[in-house]
Amino acid sequence: MTTPTFDREAYVLSVPGDEDAGIIHRARRLRRTPAIRRMVRETVLTADDFICPLFVVHGKSVRREIGAMPGQCHLSVDELVRDCEDVARLGIPAVILFGLPVSKDPVGLENFAPDGIVQRAIRAIKGAVRELTVITDVCLCEYTDHGHCGIVEGDQILNDPTLDILARVAVSHAEAGADIVAPSGMVDGMVEAIRDALDTSDFPDVAILSYAAKYASHFYGPFREAADSPPRFGDRLGCQMDPANAREALREMTQDVEEGADILMVKPALPYLDIVRAARDAFDLPIAAYNVSGEYAMIKAAAARGWLDERGCALESLVAIKRAGADMILTYWARDAARWLAEG
Numbered sequence: 001m002t003t004p005t006f007d008r009e010a011y012v013l014s015v016p017g018d019e020d021a022g023i024i025h026r027a028r029r030l031r032r033t034p035a036i037r038r039m040v041r042e043t044v045l046t047a048d049d050f051i052c053p054l055f056v057v058h059g060k061s062v063r064r065e066i067g068a069m070p071g072q073c074h075l076s077v078d079e080l081v082r083d084c085e086d087v088a089r090l091g092i093p094a095v096i097l098f099g100l101p102v103s104k105d106p107v108g109l110e111n112f113a114p115d116g117i118v119q120r121a122i123r124a125i126k127g128a129v130r131e132l133t134v135i136t137d138v139c140l141c142e143y144t145d146h147g148h149c150g151i152v153e154g155d156q157i158l159n160d161p162t163l164d165i166l167a168r169v170a171v172s173h174a175e176a177g178a179d180i181v182a183p184s185g186m187v188d189g190m191v192e193a194i195r196d197a198l199d200t201s202d203f204p205d206v207a208i209l210s211y212a213a214k215y216a217s218h219f220y221g222p223f224r225e226a227a228d229s230p231p232r233f234g235d236r237l238g239c240q241m242d243p244a245n246a247r248e249a250l251r252e253m254t255q256d257v258e259e260g261a262d263i264l265m266v267k268p269a270l271p272y273l274d275i276v277r278a279a280r281d282a283f284d285l286p287i288a289a290y291n292v293s294g295e296y297a298m299i300k301a302a303a304a305r306g307w308l309d310e311r312g313c314a315l316e317s318l319v320a321i322k323r324a325g326a327d328m329i330l331t332y333w334a335r336d337a338a339r340w341l342a343e344g
């Protein structure tokens, strides 16, 4: 390969041996018009790419905005159904539900109660908007009084006793009509335990979206307010991954594939695009990425001060996540982004 040189005086780029060649390649030719830019665009975002997270609470006619997540609300089941109708109308294929129970206890009993908040929400959505895919978060932290994602003894989070609870939660979501269950606690063996339980309970068609590579991230801050799920003591470093590790993410994902996961998730998304790309290259399962609450809150807060353009930054974030290899993106912008894309 010959190295071109740039003559500062004459403003000419030339290749040694071919001094008259001028500029070798004018990349701007393909950026000249909107139509050409559309023709050469490698990644196209559509409403099909999004999964819309929703927070469901007890009560009636409740629509309460969440402090650190402007535009996101705690919704009672009646209001939730209206939002789901909107989600479906916008062409978004799926929602993921997070529930806030009436009360919390060491095990999180409402988590697998037939009339628990999420179970009721699933039935209501399936009764009103059949075509919408309902995904449920399967974890303990929103339901337990200690706020950890497992059964606790002293200051230890017990792995194997937690598997039993997760399996019961997943089956109860399936009984209510969930299409996909998404275990998020990073408990070892959770995918296998849930797969076994679903199969033996006659739900072989319910899929598992595993939060396979979930990092111990500070970007979950606003969500923990939304889901009222911060750990009451300690942290999640014993369960979730060290942000410094990449190879370990592939080991986690390999294990989840072997245990029967149908979809693998990387979370958060933007600070971990290298992991999304590595996952895409290493596995042939669909890859999901979670554009988490902190990623949303940062842009919202800056936009509120006039420092960033929300629409531009949100769409740029989402296309970057897709370009990195995500087939589906969980994002609080799902509805706004679908509207923005429809506007063109």
Ligand code: PBG
Residues within 6 Å of the ligand: 137, 139, 140, 141, 142, 184, 185, 219, 220, 221, 222, 223, 224, 229, 236, 291, 292, 293, 294
């Ligand atoms: C755990 C769970 C968390 C999120 C989704 N599921 C929080 C945590 O691990 O503490 C975070 C999502 C977000 O920040 O948007 N059930």
